Amino acid sequence: MRARELAADLHAEVADAPIISPHGHVDPRLLADDIPFxxxxxxxxxxxxxxxxxxxxxxxxxxxxxxxxxxxxxxxxxxxxxxxxxxxxxxxxxxxxxxxxxxxxxxxxxxxxxxxxxxxxxxxxxxxxxxxxRPRALFDRFRIEVLATTDDPLDDLAPHAQLAADPSFSGRVLPTFRPDAYLDPEASGFAERVERLLAATGQPATLAGYLEALRARRAYFIEHGAVSADHGVVEPFTTDLDAGTAEELFRSALAGTADAAASRVFRGHMLFQMARMSVSDGLVMTVHPGVHRNHHRPTFERFGPDTGHDIPVATEYTKNLQPLLNAFGTAPGFHLVLFAVDETVSSREVAPLAGFYPSVYIGAPWWFLDAPDAIQRWRSAVTETAGFYRSSGFIDDTRAFLSIPARHDTARRSDAAFLARLVVEGRVSLPTARRVIRDLVDTIPREVFKL
CATH class of the missing domain: 1.10.2020.10 (uronate isomerase, domain 2, chain A)
Known part of the structure; x- marks a missing residue:
């Protein structure tokens, strides 16, 4: 009973706190045009x-x-x-x-x-x-202070510019740079996308031109308020290639002759390059790995992506990220947020990595794990190793606009219950628990995502 009362008390500390949503998939046009549902x-x-x-x-x-x-x-x-x-x-x-x-x-x-x-x-x-x-009225009602979207590198970001210039809209709607389809030779339409990227930025079809084109688009996103770049890879494999090998792989990728092994190496090199760019331009690097997209081909062909048939796969971080972390893990200002749908990796790899590298933060439970019991399991798995302050704060990761407050409240209630148990067991003092619950919904996401 005491734990329940304490949990209710702690939840009351943050029940009405503004929502900070630094990763999600709401269409910005919904708010820019205030389109009725x-x-x-x-x-x-x-x-x-x-x-x-x-x-x-x-x-x-x-x-x-x-x-x-x-x-x-x-x-x-x-x-x-x-x-x-x-x-x-x-x-x-x-x-x-x-x-x-x-x-x-x-x-x-x-x-x-x-x-x-x-x-x-x-x-x-x-x-x-x-x-x-209407969407804008609900945005205010939900007390959303920051809402990040997920955007194609060649998006003109007009809805974001429209919202930023509108004095009647007080919130922050930030774009997020999502370059996956431009970095993976096995992605459908890869060569065509890269050609459009090079044409849009006036760069030659060389590896150097390709990298400069990506830097230019990242800069454009930063000008429009972006604070992060998101990478939805299947495998967080990284490698740093010499210039000649990388150039050769780039040319074969553009020509469509790169096999599966070569494509994997190229993806790993480009994830490494994305980290290098984040060290340079300051965009927070978030990695969402471990999902087999469009698992059911007939559903994909008829209904398209993001229609419910993406399935988790196992994830390995320690070896895959070692080249990246050896190069950039202690770089000043570099923030790398690691998410996982594979629950086993949280305590085994992500928490220990975040418990050593100042750049690494533990991403909140997402997708199949953003639920009460899974959030509790995740807190138990990572807190004893890395504490609360090496985590990212809650990420709602949703396209369903109306579910945002319910999802954040789920996380707040779950964290309140977890902290209440620690207080009852004498492992955390009540004043510290009060500070932590407030920081989890405000200070921590602001610091991690440089808000």
Missing amino acids: RDPAELFLIRDHYVTRLLHASGVSLGDLGLDRGRAVDPREAWRILAAHWHRFAGTASGYWLTDELTTLFGVDEELSPETSDRIYDRVATALAEPGF
């Missing part, structure tokens, strides 16, 4: 692959949910499908988030079911037509 199905289903993937696993066609390009679906019918399968979300993080959104934002006080489906749909649809449910 179309309907409840678009809001709760189409934008949230946590939801669509579990429905698909239950035998529902993604096309019937509205994900099929070129096929119109009645949003009320899609909502009825969610209602019919609502019981399947019991115990899941997405079920918790959806319940929180319906209750907190829309005042829904009954369980979603086939019997209540239309009634709840109408309630949500009516609210979405009100000015208070």
